[in-house]
Amino acid sequence: MTSLRVVYYSADQDEDRWIPGLQAALPGAEVLLWEPGASLADYAVVWKPPQQMLDEQIGLKALFNTGAGVDALMQLRLPPGLPVIRLDDAGMSVQMAEYVCHAVIRHFRELDGYEHDMALGKWSFRKPRSRLDYPVGILGLGVLGERVAKAVAQFDFPVNGWSRSPKAVEGVQCFHGDAQLADFLAASRILVCLLPLTPETEGIVNATNLAHLRSGGHIINVARGAHVVDADLLAAIDGGHVAGATLDVFRVEPLPQGHPYWNHPKITVTPHTSARTLRSESIAQIVLKIGALERGEAVAGRVDAARGY
Numbered sequence: 677m678t679s680l681r682v683v684y685y686s687a688d689q690d691e692d693r694w695i696p697g698l699q700a701a702l703p704g705a706e707v708l709l710w711e712p713g714a715s716l717a718d719y720a721v722v723w724k725p726p727q728q729m730l731d732e733q734i735g736l737k738a739l740f741n742t743g744a745g746v747d748a749l750m751q752l753r754l755p756p757g758l759p760v761i762r763l764d765d766a767g768m769s770v771q772m773a774e775y776v777c778h779a780v781i782r783h784f785r786e787l788d789g790y791e792h793d794m795a796l797g798k799w800s801f802r803k804p805r806s807r808l809d810y811p812v813g814i815l816g817l818g819v820l821g822e823r824v825a826k827a828v829a830q831f832d833f834p835v836n837g838w839s840r841s842p843k844a845v846e847g848v849q850c851f852h853g854d855a856q857l858a859d860f861l862a863a864s865r866i867l868v869c870l871l872p873l874t875p876e877t878e879g880i881v882n883a884t885n886l887a888h889l890r891s892g893g894h895i896i897n898v899a900r901g902a903h904v905v906d907a908d909l910l911a912a913i914d915g916g917h918v919a920g921a922t923l924d925v926f927r928v929e930p931l932p933q934g935h936p937y938w939n940h941p942k943i944t945v946t947p948h949t950s951a952r953t954l955r956s957e958s959i960a961q962i963v964l965k966i967g968a969l970e971r972g973e974a975v976a977g978r979v980d981a982a983r984g985y
C-alpha cells in the first residue's frame with residue numbers, strides 16, 4: 677500500500693504506541709499524528725477526535741474508530757457519506773463475556789455475602805438458589821451482546837435478549853422493539869446493558885423500566901453511563917426492588933470523587949475496563965479493512981449514521 681497517508685488522533689494521547697504499530701503494519705504508507713494543519717490523509721484512525729480534525733481532513737476515504745461505541749463521534753458534524761467504521765469485536769467480546777459472567781455469578785452465588793461472612797470468621801451456608809429464578813436479560817444483541825448472551829447461557833441461566841430488529845440466537849429468548857421491552861424486562865431478573873448510546877437508548881435504565889424487572893435482581897452496565905438514570909437506580913436499590921449493581925461506565929469518567937456509587941455497599945464499580953481495546957488486534961483489523969476498501973470491497977462494522985450505531 678504505497679502512497680497512502682493515515683492520520684491518527686486519540687483523546688487518550690496514546691499515539692506513542694499506536695502510530696508505530698500502524699506504521700509497522702502499513703509499510704509504505706505514511707502514518708502521522710493529526711495536529712491542526714496536518715497534511716490531508718486517505719484514512720483517519722481516531723478516538724474522540726475534535727471537530728477541527730473532521731473539518732480539516734476533507735480527503736478521507738474512511739474514518740476508523742478505535743472502539744466499538746461511536747457515540748462520541750456521532751456528536752460531531754461528519755462529512756456526509758464518509759464511511760465510519762467501528763471495531764468489530766477485535767478481542768472485546770470475550771472480555772465482555774468474562775466480565776458479565778463474573779458479575780452474574782457473583783450475584784447469583786451470593787459471593788459478596790460469603791466474603792463478608794469469611795472476613796468475620798463465620799462458617800455458614802446460604803440456601804442454594806435456582807438458576808431458573810434468575811433469568812438474565814441482555815439489552816442489545818449485537819457483536820458483544822450476542823457473545824455475552826451465549827456465554828451466560830452456558831451456565832444454564834435462562835437468557836433473554838432485546839434488540840431493535842428481530843433476532844434468532846440459539847438458547848436465547850429474543851425480544852425486539854419498544855413494544856416488547858416491558859415483556860423482556862418482566863421476564864428478566866438480572867439486567868445487562870450492552871446497547872449503543874443513541875437518543876433512543878439514553879436513560880433506558882430508568883425507574884419505569886426497573887420497575888418491570890423481577891425484584892431482587894442485579895443491574896450490570898457495561899455500555900455507557902448515560903444509559904442509566906443514576907437517581908432512579910439508586911432509589912431502586914435503596915428501596916429494595918433491585919439488590920445491587922455492577923457498573924463499569926459512568927456519565928462522567930473518571931467517576932467523580934464523592935459520587936454515591938463509590939461507597940455504596942450494594943454497588944461495585946470498575947473503571948471502564950470490561951472490554952478494553954486491544955491494540956494489536958485492532959490494528960490488524962483496521963489494516964485488513966483499509967486493504968479491502970482500497971480494493972473496493974465492503975467491510976464489516978460500518979456505522980449507519982441515521983441509526984447512530
Ligand code: NDP
Pocket residue numbers: 743744745746765768815816817818819820821838839840841842853854870871872873874876877898899900924925948949950951952985
Ligand atoms: P452493536 O452495534 O454490534 O450492537 C448493538 C445492539 O443494540 C444491536 O443488537 C442493536 O439492535 C441494539 N440496539 C440498538 N439500538 C436499539 C434500540 N433503540 N432498541 C433496541 N435495541 C437496540 O454494538 P456492540 O455489541 O459492538 O457494542 C455495544 C456497546 O457496548 C457499544 O456501543 C459501546 O457503547 C459499549 N462498549 C463498552 C465497552 C466497555 O469497555 N465498557 C467496550 C466496548 C463497547 P439490532 O441488532 O437490531 O441493530
Ligand code: OXD
Pocket residue numbers: 742743744745746951952953
Ligand atoms: C468502546 C469502549 O466503545 O471502549 O470500545 O467503550
